[in-house]
Amino acid sequence: MGDLITVLWQQLRDAGMPEVMLFLADGSASRCHWDNTAQLGETRVALLGDQERNIVRVVPISACVGIGIASPKGTDPNAYRAVIQDRLASVKATP
DSSP states (O other): OHHHHHHHHHHHHHTTOOEEEEEOTTSOEEEEEGGGEEEETTEEEEEEEETTTTEEEEEEGGGOOEEEOOOOTTOOHHHHHHHHHHHHHHHHHOO
16 A cells, blocks of 8 residues: 555656645654655655654655645635646646
8 A cells, every 4th residue: 555655646746746645554644745755775754743742753655544635725625626636637648
């Protein structure tokens, strides 16, 4: 699942949506921009700020259980799906 999340995130980044919500195995979620990831050997990790513990969590993306895109503040997430679909369709259409 984690490798799939990495691939999906790369495609979202290419479609102009580099910032996602990562759903973690502990049931929490954290916003992360692609620029806040690092490649450690063969493992891509997300660097997540944990304000409660005052640390930066280094989480292998392969350990994430899901990925999402936050709708802009004040925007209905159901309506925002069309924006996401349009962006993804435009990437598919380019050779």
